[in-house]
Amino acid sequence: xxxxxxxxxxxxxxxxxxxxxxxxxxxxxxxxxxxxxxxxxxxxxxxxxxxxxxxxxxxxxxxxxxxxxxxxxxxxxxxxxxxxxxxxxxxxxxxxxxxxxxxxxxxxxxxxxxxxxxxxxxxxxxxxx
Numbered sequence: 001x002x003x004x005x006x007x008x009x010x011x012x013x014x015x016x017x018x019x020x021x022x023x024x025x026x027x028x029x030x031x032x033x034x035x036x037x038x039x040x041x042x043x044x045x046x047x048x049x050x051x052x053x054x055x056x057x058x059x060x061x062x063x064x065x066x067x068x069x070x071x072x073x074x075x076x077x078x079x080x081x082x083x084x085x086x087x088x089x090x091x092x093x094x095x096x097x098x099x100x101x102x103x104x105x106x107x108x109x110x111x112x113x114x115x116x117x118x119x120x121x122x123x124x125x126x127x128x129x
Contacts, residue, residue: 003037006075007053009062011083016062017053024076025052026069027123035071042071048101048120050086050127051078061086063127065097065120086127094124 002022009017024035027049046067053060067080084093098121105117 004056005035005037005039005073008075008077009051009053009080009083010078011067011080016080016083016085017060019053019055019060021053021055021076023054024078025050025054026071026076026078027051027064028069035069035076038073039071039076041073042069044069044071046078046080048116048123050123051080051083061127063089063097063123065123066116089127094127097124 004020004022007017007019007021007024008015022036026033026035026044027047029045029047032049046064046069048065049063051062051064053062062080063084063086064078064080065082067078067083069079070077101117101120101124105114
């Protein structure tokens with residue numbers, strides 16, 4: 001059995017998860033990576049994407065719009081700007097997120113802001129798959 005670690009996912013509105021996990025796949029701003037027990041300490045920003053949490057009962061998926069992840073030997077904490085359990089993501093929510101991302105991209109003055117909006121649109125299509 002894989003070694004377990006504590007995983008917590010919180011957004012400003014609520015705590016979405018506090019579970020024991022064997023791995024967490026994180027959409028990092030500088031590239032996706034997998035955190036596991038005894039991982040070297042790291043703090044990173046998140047890009048919009050799908051966060052996958054492997055627990056003894058299966059894999060849980062969450063759509064995150066950005067935020068921060070803190071990974072250490074004992075566990076991983078994700079502080080998301082906005083986060084939604086895959087089961088809670090409806091076509092209407094995806095449409096709203098895509099519309100908002102497109103408006104942000106169109107109004108963006110920098111390449112980074114446009115990239116953020118593009119990442120959010122891409123994450124929305126991943127979660128609906």
